[in-house]
């Protein structure tokens with residue numbers, strides 16, 4: 001997942017743009033970019049692998065003055081893309097994933113279009129979106145037509161002479177939120193980016209809705225759709241704790257998740273703790289509900305390490321997982337520990353680093369509690385690069401069945417014998433004393449939106465798309 005941010009100011013926007021974009025640094029790891037409107041478009045892109053957005057852009061942003069700008073922390077592609085079109089020059093950033101990108105690119109090639117950004121034979125998704133938009137009668141028409149062509153998800157910001165167009169993905173997988181500060185406007189993936197810049201949430205853009213922000217204010221160009229399939233994982237792991245989506249704050253959902261885990265649990269323990277940062281709020285919720293004291297047997301050295309979820313290479317993810325957490329033996333030795341985490345993806349980091357570190361430091365018991373049900377399917381909408389094959393639950397099923405099976409419904413069913421066997425296999429594999437997952441209904445209750453308004457594909461394999 002990428003993070004996108006835009007701002008329209010009555011004066012110079014560069015400080016807001018710089019810090020607002022930087023507040024999305026937890027979402028992407030490959031590239032970052034800024035573009036401002038100053039008679040025409042000024043743009044800068046940097047590779048941010050192994051470095052921080054602020055360090056890379058500090059010199060650039062001070063030269064990028066203008067009243068409107070957009071920025072991105074990109075999980076994969078180089079962005080913003082700048083296009084000189086029949087609509088005039090524009091810059092565009094996207095947050096999403098397009099499943100039929102290569103097919104669409106082939107069609108465009110046939111029509112005589114060309115792409116300037118191609119990596120390992122694959123087109124840049126942002127450039128593809130831009131090329132689809134310019135086929136429209138207007139920018140708004142182009143965005144709408146683009147949505148009818150793509151399969152996947154795409155929220156975008158488009159900086160043009162008239163202002164910043166903001167369009168949220170038609171199924172709403174990714175959020176887009178408008179903030180207001182007197183006569184200034186911002187739009188962001190993460191509403192947490194508004195707080196220290198003085199913006200207040202004005203509106204959650206609806207799925208499929210298109211708005212424009214400019215010096216005259218906010219104008220809706222196309223109304224949204226009733227259908228919503230916002231990513232549930234935003235609340236469980238990917239989102240920033242201070243953010244809210246659809247009016248629901250991330251940290252409070254995580255506390256509820258922990259509380260719901262505790263209400264079905266009777267384990268006796270000396271402390272409840274979480275894997276920082278995303279496991280922490282789940283553990284706080286568990287501690288509040290169970291009365292078991294919250295402690296920190298593992299601490300994160302600095303936020304300087306990337307999240308181990310987002311870097312594309314497994315070696316990088318493993319290295320980060322190993323290095324960023326430091327155990328405190330004085331707190332761990334001889335103790336019964338309830339460990340809360342957001343999810344188990346492959347399980348190897350948990351096993352090789354977290355559990356291993358706790359055991360080495362003399363933990364007596366490790367009771368692992370997971371804030372969501374077992375992950376059965378990798379994200380189809382751009383949140384991760386996992387494959388089905390490597391998911392911990394699938395490894396368990398493969399071992400129990402002696403082969404990969406396609407129909408895993410019986411393992412998803414939380415009260416089935418097969419589900420229990422699968423959890424038992426993962427417990428043994430991780431080397432923990434006990435393991436419990438959140439029930440799907442409890443996770444949905446903790447988020448607080450109707451089930452039909454959430455994407456639950458990771459757990460159910462059902463997109464629920466229309």
Ligand code: SF4
Nearest residue numbers: 231379383455457458
């Ligand atoms: S598949 Fe999972 S990670 Fe992807 S959008 Fe749906 S809930 Fe979110």
